[in-house]
Amino acid sequence: MLDMERVGHAFLGRTVLSRVELTVERAEVVALVGPSGSGKSTLVHIAAGLIEPAEGRVTRNWRRQAMVFQEPRLLPWATALDNIAYPLRIAGQSRRAARAAAEDAAARVALDPADLGKYPVELSGGMRQRTAIARALVAAPDFIHFDEPFTALDVALRRRMQDLVIAAAATGDFAALFVTHDLAEAARIAHRVAVLDASGRGILGARRVPGTPGARTEAEIFALVQGWLTADPLFRRIHDIDERRAS
Numbered sequence: 001m002l003d004m005e006r007v008g009h010a011f012l013g014r015t016v017l018s019r020v021e022l023t024v025e026r027a028e029v030v031a032l033v034g035p036s037g038s039g040k041s042t043l044v045h046i047a048a049g050l051i052e053p054a055e056g057r058v059t060r061n062w063r064r065q066a067m068v069f070q071e072p073r074l075l076p077w078a079t080a081l082d083n084i085a086y087p088l089r090i091a092g093q094s095r096r097a098a099r100a101a102a103e104d105a106a107a108r109v110a111l112d113p114a115d116l117g118k119y120p121v122e123l124s125g126g127m128r129q130r131t132a133i134a135r136a137l138v139a140a141p142d143f144i145h146f147d148e149p150f151t152a153l154d155v156a157l158r159r160r161m162q163d164l165v166i167a168a169a170a171t172g173d174f175a176a177l178f179v180t181h182d183l184a185e186a187a188r189i190a191h192r193v194a195v196l197d198a199s200g201r202g203i204l205g206a207r208r209v210p211g212t213p214g215a216r217t218e219a220e221i222f223a224l225v226q227g228w229l230t231a232d233p234l235f236r237r238i239h240d241i242d243e244r245r246a247s
């Protein structure tokens with residue numbers, strides 16, 4: 001679905017990515033991890049075609065893509081239902097057809113129909129992020145970019161949202177590139193985990209995650225992450241922080 005070859009990029013003359021090789025297969029969920037400031041968001045923007053890379057080649061074989069960001073980015077003046085329906089409305093669907101599809105998408109992320117008439121300001125953080133995921137699902141994308149979508153949520157809520165993504169992805173309808181700096185989240189959600197180097201050496205390596213997303217127990221996920229952090233050199237610098245970064 002996605003093939004990035006020798007991709008590199010620089011901002012204002014400073015290299016943030018180089019020699020990146022990354023593929024995502026049909027119905028595959030690939031988690032992308034790397035230290036803060038290593039260029040994960042930049043890579044997602046390049047994959048999505050929002051940034052033209054300075055070097056390399058990107059081949060995209062999907063029909064339709066969608067994105068989910070850390071902030072839900074909802075339209076404040078539209079209800080949850082109309083936010084979810086929005087991509088279909090701008091694609092020219094009738095209000096009635098778009099709303100029917102939005103109700104289906106809302107059900108997939110377990111949004112309560114009673115909340116669909118509310119405005120973003122009236123929704124909890126979790127409901128807002130569910131709305132954003134439903135909006136991503138509504139147009140039946142076959143590729144979804146997730147950029148640290150659950151980082152702002154508390155632990156219990158994050159787990160529920162991960163389960164929603166796992167269930168949605170289990171249909172095989174879409175492939176995904178899922179950026180996270182939470183290794184347990186990567187171990188829970190993904191088929192494969194790729195590690196991005198912070199100093200321009202590209203993707204340092206990737207590990208296939210044993211088992212199937214959704215079927216891994218908490219004990220297995222815990223053991224997997226401990227193994228990565230203590231015994232696998234690929235993950236040695238994963239928690240480094242680029243202090244040149246403003247935030």
Ligand SMILES: Nc1ncnc2c1ncn2[C@@H]1O[C@H](COP(=O)(O)OP(=O)(O)O)[C@@H](O)[C@H]1O
Binds near residue numbers: 042
């Ligand atoms: N639009 C931009 N202009 C200049 N520098 C940028 C821009 N976007 C990102 N950067 C810089 O590129 C580096 C990688 O950023 P980013 O892709 O956001 O990393 P990550 O998502 O891994 O934390 C950081 O040093 C960041 O400050």
Ligand SMILES: [Mg+2]
Binds near residue numbers: 040041042147148
């Ligand atoms: Mg980022």
